[in-house]
Amino acid sequence: MKRSVLVAMSGGVDSSVAACLLKEQGYDVVGSHMNLVHLDGVEHGCCGPAARTDAAEVARIAGIPFEIVDLSGEFAATVIDDFIEEHEAGRTPNPCARCNGEIKFGAFLRRADELGIDLVATGHYVRTQRDEAGAWHLLRGADPDKDQSYMLHMLGQRQLSRSLFPIGGMPKADTRAHAERFGLPVASKPDSQELCFAPSGDAGAFVRSTAPQLVHEGAVVDAEGHEIGTHDGTFAFTVGQRRGLGVATGERRYVVDVDATANRVMVGPQELLSRQGLLADRVTWVAGHVPDEGPFEASVRIRYRGDDVPAVIEPVVGERIRVEFRIPQRAVAPGQSVVLSLGEEILGGGRILEALR
Numbered sequence: 001m002k003r004s005v006l007v008a009m010s011g012g013v014d015s016s017v018a019a020c021l022l023k024e025q026g027y028d029v030v031g032s033h034m035n036l037v038h039l040d041g042v043e044h045g046c047c048g049p050a051a052r053t054d055a056a057e058v059a060r061i062a063g064i065p066f067e068i069v070d071l072s073g074e075f076a077a078t079v080i081d082d083f084i085e086e087h088e089a090g091r092t093p094n095p096c097a098r099c100n101g102e103i104k105f106g107a108f109l110r111r112a113d114e115l116g117i118d119l120v121a122t123g124h125y126v127r128t129q130r131d132e133a134g135a136w137h138l139l140r141g142a143d144p145d146k147d148q149s150y151m152l153h154m155l156g157q158r159q160l161s162r163s164l165f166p167i168g169g170m171p172k173a174d175t176r177a178h179a180e181r182f183g184l185p186v187a188s189k190p191d192s193q194e195l196c197f198a199p200s201g202d203a204g205a206f207v208r209s210t211a212p213q214l215v216h217e218g219a220v221v222d223a224e225g226h227e228i229g230t231h232d233g234t235f236a237f238t239v240g241q242r243r244g245l246g247v248a249t250g251e252r253r254y255v256v257d258v259d260a261t262a263n264r265v266m267v268g269p270q271e272l273l274s275r276q277g278l279l280a281d282r283v284t285w286v287a288g289h290v291p292d293e294g295p296f297e298a299s300v301r302i303r304y305r306g307d308d309v310p311a312v313i314e315p316v317v318g319e320r321i322r323v324e325f326r327i328p329q330r331a332v333a334p335g336q337s338v339v340l341s342l343g344e345e346i347l348g349g350g351r352i353l354e355a356l357r
Contacts (some may be wrong), residue, residue: 004028005119005164006112008104009058009066011051013186014123016058017175018166020182022121023062025166030117031059031066034108036075036099037197054186061183071107078102080197084211087235090260091335094151094351095195101154109162121164124148128160128168136160138286138346143171150304153339153349154284207235218263220247223256223272234260239355240273240331254331273330275355277311278302280338283319283350290315291347298340298347300325302332313340321350 007019009031023029033055052068059066079099086093104122112120125141125148136157141147155163167175179187198206208215220229229247231237236244241255245267254273257266285291291298293315299308300323310326323338332355339349 002026002028003119004030004117005121006030006032006108006115006117007064007121008108008123009033009055010123010192011054011058011186011189012123012192013179013184013189014125014167014175014191016055016123016184016186017178017182018121018123018164019058019064020062020184021166021178022164023064027119029062029064030115031055031062031064032108032111033066033068034103035068035070036072036079036103038072054189058184058186069111071103071111074107075099075103075197078106080210083197084207084214086335087207087211088214088260089335090234090258091351092238092333093335094337095197097151097154097337100151105152105155105159105163109159112162119162119164121166123167124152124165125172126152126165126168128163128165135287139168139344140341140346142169146172149341149346150301150337150339150349153286153337153346156284156286157288160286204233204236207233211235216263218265220245220265220267222249223266223268225266228267231265234258234263234265237265239333258334270330274328275325275330275332275357276328277322277324277356278332278338278352279316279320279322279354279356280350281318281320281353283315283321283348285348286346287348298342301339301341302329302352303336308341319350320353322356324356 005022005027009015009019019029019031033052056066079095082098083093083095109120125143125146127139129137140149176187194201195203214235215233217230217232219227220231222228237255237258239255253267254270256268256272295312295314298313300311301308312324314322316322334352336352337349338352340347
């Protein structure tokens with residue numbers, strides 16, 4: 001009996017090829033385009049009218065059923081509200097990771113359940129593997145330039161057991177070649193890189209319009225605490241930022257600290273960005289449990305396109321971990337994800353709560 005799969009079709013080349021490959025492999029495929037935000041007809045990445053049209057056309061070419069499902073309520077409650085709350089707390093949110101955990105492998109899985117469909121699939125560049133004991137493992141995408149495991153670190157056994165990633169084992173060039181082979185109109189469509197809910201691509205403008213209570217003047221100070229300028233909201237700053245500081249000191253300066261409670265942004269020279277470790281919360285493990293009760297060695301990544309660095313991981317109470325870098329790291333931004341790995345395998349990750357000096 002053929003297994004059924006609900007494919008998240010954004011209208012881009014990756015998810016389009018994923019759907020076509022699964023159909024070719026004999027799965028009973030249904031395409032689903034998630035309507036996450038209402039942009040009043042504005043064209044933008046995966047969320048505008050053209051994206052819906054492209055997804056529907058690919059489904060027609062592939063000969064699969066297609067639906068548009070409105071998940072905007074769930075998206076607003078779990079992703080946009082969190083985005084604002086994180087800025088309110090002085091952190092730099094990671095809405096794409098939040099969306100993956102809450103929507104694409106949360107609400108979308110529930111949609112599959114509603115339809116009586118066995119599996120879900122996306123066009124993410126990651127791989128999965130099941131061992132002899134039946135446990136699932138999350139591996140990096142085969143194409144290091146497209147690997148998206150950082151954004152999927154929160155997936156656990158339940159999600160992985162029901163998820164397919166048809167293009168995770170191939171380079172992007174092969175994905176486009178498959179699109180040409182299938183005769184898809186999106187074969188040369190560029191990748192979307194912007195926030196789906198900020199049509200202008202300006203996250204600051206989105207916060208100003210959505211959460212005007214966060215717009216109020218505060219001080220920009222130097223490392224000694226002396227005021228050297230002003231800002232109109234801490235949400236416009238992230239640790240490590242160099243451009244757009246609004247102050248001219250004659251020397252290169254970076255955001256060293258964002259204190260939303262005091263409404264203050266501290267800037268200083270690059271050497272002040274160095275940190276010995278971090279504390280993270282919202283920690284989840286792919287295996288469903290901590291790899292080791294005591295401190296253990298792993299590699300960590302603190303930004304999407306950052307390097308993997310050796311560290312000592314110490315689990316602490318309340319789904320938290322303490323990370324000690326073997327080599328001090330710069331620009332550890334609270335709110336961003338820290339992802340743990342051993343070689344090609346992702347162990348889990350969490351939200352950076354605090355950088356440790």
